[in-house]
Amino acid sequence: MELYKYLPKTNCKLCGKPTCMAFALDLLQGKAKVDECTPLLEPKFNTQYNTLKELLGAEEGQQKELKINVDTDLCDGCGICVTVCPVNARYCPPTLSGKAPDYPPEKHQLFQVKEGKCELLEIKHCRRLDFEGRERECRVCETYCPRDAVKIEYV
Amino acid sequence: MEFILNTARMVDNDQAKEFIFGNEITLEQKLAIAFLNAKDFEKLKLKPNLNLKISNQNGEITVKALIDEDVPQRTVLMPVSIWSNQLVSIVNEEINYKNIKVNLESTSNSIIKFKELLNRIKGNK
Amino acid sequence: MKRIPCSGCSLLCDDVIIRSDGIYIDEVIGACIKGKERFDQTTAKNRIINPMIRKNGELQKVSWDEALDKTLKIIKNTSNPLLYGFSTVSCEAQLKGIELARMINGFIDSNSTICQGRLLNKAKETGITLTTITEIINKGDLIILWGANAAESIPRLLNKILFSRGKFRMTGREIKTLIIIDPVKTASFGVMGVRDIALIIEPNKDLDLIRILKEECCKADSIPSEGVAGIDKDDLKRLLLHLTGAENGVIFAGQGLLNSDLGSDVLKEFLELIQMINLKQEKGRISVILMGGHYNMTGFEHVALSAVGKNHSLQFSNGEFVDTEKTIISKIESEDFDSSIIVGTDPISHLAKRLSSKLAKKPLILIDNRNSSTLNIADVVLPTALTGIECEGLAYRLDHVPIELQKIINPPNKVPSDEELLEKIIHKLKT
Numbered sequence: 001m002e003l004y005k006y007l008p009k010t011n012c013k014l015c016g017k018p019t020c021m022a023f024a025l026d027l028l029q030g031k032a033k034v035d036e037c038t039p040l041l042e043p044k045f046n047t048q049y050n051t052l053k054e055l056l057g058a059e060e061g062q063q064k065e066l067k068i069n070v071d072t073d074l075c076d077g078c079g080i081c082v083t084v085c086p087v088n089a090r091y092c093p094p095t096l097s098g099k100a101p102d103y104p105p106e107k108h109q110l111f112q113v114k115e116g117k118c119e120l121l122e123i124k125h126c127r128r129l130d131f132e133g134r135e136r137e138c139r140v141c142e143t144y145c146p147r148d149a150v151k152i153e154y155v
Numbered sequence: 156m157e158f159i160l161n162t163a164r165m166v167d168n169d170q171a172k173e174f175i176f177g178n179e180i181t182l183e184q185k186l187a188i189a190f191l192n193a194k195d196f197e198k199l200k201l202k203p204n205l206n207l208k209i210s211n212q213n214g215e216i217t218v219k220a221l222i223d224e225d226v227p228q229r230t231v232l233m234p235v236s237i238w239s240n241q242l243v244s245i246v247n248e249e250i251n252y253k254n255i256k257v258n259l260e261s262t263s264n265s266i267i268k269f270k271e272l273l274n275r276i277k278g279n280k
Numbered sequence: 281m282k283r284i285p286c287s288g289c290s291l292l293c294d295d296v297i298i299r300s301d302g303i304y305i306d307e308v309i310g311a312c313i314k315g316k317e318r319f320d321q322t323t324a325k326n327r328i329i330n331p332m333i334r335k336n337g338e339l340q341k342v343s344w345d346e347a348l349d350k351t352l353k354i355i356k357n358t359s360n361p362l363l364y365g366f367s368t369v370s371c372e373a374q375l376k377g378i379e380l381a382r383m384i385n386g387f388i389d390s391n392s393t394i395c396q397g398r399l400l401n402k403a404k405e406t407g408i409t410l411t412t413i414t415e416i417i418n419k420g421d422l423i424i425l426w427g428a429n430a431a432e433s434i435p436r437l438l439n440k441i442l443f444s445r446g447k448f449r450m451t452g453r454e455i456k457t458l459i460i461i462d463p464v465k466t467a468s469f470g471v472m473g474v475r476d477i478a479l480i481i482e483p484n485k486d487l488d489l490i491r492i493l494k495e496e497c498c499k500a501d502s503i504p505s506e507g508v509a510g511i512d513k514d515d516l517k518r519l520l521l522h523l524t525g526a527e528n529g530v531i532f533a534g535q536g537l538l539n540s541d542l543g544s545d546v547l548k549e550f551l552e553l554i555q556m557i558n559l560k561q562e563k564g565r566i567s568v569i570l571m572g573g574h575y576n577m578t579g580f581e582h583v584a585l586s587a588v589g590k591n592h593s594l595q596f597s598n599g600e601f602v603d604t605e606k607t608i609i610s611k612i613e614s615e616d617f618d619s620s621i622i623v624g625t626d627p628i629s630h631l632a633k634r635l636s637s638k639l640a641k642k643p644l645i646l647i648d649n650r651n652s653s654t655l656n657i658a659d660v661v662l663p664t665a666l667t668g669i670e671c672e673g674l675a676y677r678l679d680h681v682p683i684e685l686q687k688i689i690n691p692p693n694k695v696p697s698d699e700e701l702l703e704k705i706i707h708k709l710k711t
Contacts, residue, residue, distance in 0.1 A: 077312035078435040083443040116316030146431045146470035225465040237629040246542040253539040254484040
C-alpha cells in the first residue's frame, strides 16, 4: 500500500474513517480527497502532502472500479486462489483428497478453474467491496499466487 | 568458461506437450534454450544474434541463450529435453541429470536441429 | 457432469468435473493445465491411431494383422529381449507385461529405476516412514521441499497440502510451516509467508547439509560459525528445531536430492538422518514422499512385488524368475540384449546419448499413442487407448494409495487398451 506510507498513521478519525488504512483505500478508489485529512495540511507534513498529490495526480477524487486481472499466459491452473479466497470457502464438499468447490458454482463463488486456467466468475462478493474494516484489505489471491498471475487494480 | 548445468521440468517448456500438439518448429523454439544470469551473459559476450555452444566429454549442442535473474552465477538452466540429455553423464550405473560440468562459449553457428540429433543417435554421418 | 480422477500426473486428483456426452469431452473444470492437456490428447492432431511399420526407412500405415505378424517375427527371432516403460499404463497392463516377459525370457523394468525407485531401493537397508496426502491435509504441520519444484512439476500439490482446509487443521495455511531447500529460486518460493524459511543451498552440497544435521542431532553446538553449504548458522538451528519439534512433518524428496553428489551414499545418509530424528522425537514423526512424474510409476513397484517378490529389474530365464544384479542401464551399456519393447515412454529422449545410441541399433517395438523421438527410430508402432479417459484401470498415487480410473468416451478407430493388446500378443505366441 504505497499511499498509506505518507499518512500520519495516528487513526485520529478526523476524516470520518475508522483508520488511516481505510482512508488510504478510499483515496485509491477515488472516494476521498487528500485535503480531507486535516492533520496533513499542517506544515510538518508538507512533503508527504505534496507526494500524495503527485502520486494521485489528476485521478484524485475520480471514482475507480475494482478489477482483478488474471494473466492467462502465466496461470497454470494450480487453484490456490480458488482455495484460499475466504468467500469461496463457504461451501466445499469433501472428496478423497481434501475439500473442493462444488459445481455448478455456488452464487457467491469468485474464482473457478476452467479448461486449465483460472477465471473470475463475478466480483460482486469480493471482500474488498462487501465489507468495511480489516476485511477490506484482503489481498490473499494476489499474495499467494506462485506465478504472480493475479493482480488487483483500481481503474 | 566452466559452468554447472542443471536440467529441470518447466510447465511452459514441456517436450511431451510440443510432441502432441506442436510441430518441429515449436519444439525447437521452446526446448532448445538455456537460461543464464545477466552478468554471465555479458562475460560470455553474448548478443541477440549469437547462440550458445555447450560441450563436455559426452557431447556438444548449440542452443539459444536467454536471461533469467533467478539463476545464480556460474549455473546454466535448461528444460528437460533431448537437447539437454546429450550432455548427461553416467556415474556408478546411475544417470546424472543435475550438477553436470560443462564448458560454455558464444558462437555464430545456428541452433542444432531435431533431425540432426536423431542422426547422431542413429550413428549416421 | 460427473467427478472423475484425472490421469495427468502422479497426484491423481479425484475432484475434477467433466461434462461429456459420451462421444466428445465438452468441458473440464478443476483440473490444472497438465490435466487439461491430458484430456486434450484425445483429439490432438499428432495422435497415432493406426499401426505402422518401417519400410525403406519410412513409417507406413498397415493393417493390424500385418503389424502383429511383424511383431511376432521380431520376438521369435530374439532370445534376450528388453521390456521398458510401463509407467503410463494401468496396473492390469503391467501384470500382462510381466507375463509376457516370463514367456519370452526377457528383462522387464519401469521408469522408476532412473527416478524415484532409487530411494525406495536404498530404503531396504535403512527403513523408511511413508505417509499419505490426506494425513498431511488433516494433521500435518511441517512441509519441506528438498530439491523439488512442486509449482512446475505437480501444480496442484501446494494447493492441496498447504491451503486446503482439513478436519483438524481448519485454517490450512496459518498452521503449517513451509521450508524449501533449493539452489535456484524457483516458482514454488512464491507461496511463502512470513513464518516460512527459504534455504538457498550451494549446488551439489546436499551431503554436507545432511552430515552436519546428523552431527548436531548427536552433539549440540557442532555447527561452524560460518555455516555449511551456503546456509548460515541461525537458519540451520531453526531447521533442526522444526525437524525435531514437528508433530507430523513430511519431506518431499525430488530429483534435486536424488541426483546430488552421485557416486557417494547420499540417499542412505538421508534416510539414516530421518530415522535418527524419529528416534529422538517424543510424540511426532517425519515422513518421506517421493515426487513421481508419470501417473502410475508407483504401481509397477506394487505389481512386481506381488507377482515375483522384487520391485525392479526382473529377469526371466526358461520361464522362471532368476535373481540378478544387472540393471537396465548396465544391460544397455554392455549391449546385453538383442531387441526391445518400449511401452508408453520415450527413452531416446530421456536416456543419455551413450545408451540411446545403443538402443537404436537393435530392433525396437513401440506401444504408444503419440509422436516422440522413439517413434522416429522404431521399427513397429502399435497404438493404444488412453487409460483414464478411453479405458479403465487401476493406478497408484504418489503416496501409494490405489485409485480406480474410469472410462468416459470410446477410443477412436477402435484401438485396443494396453491390457488387451498385450493379451493379444501373448495369445498369438501360445498358438
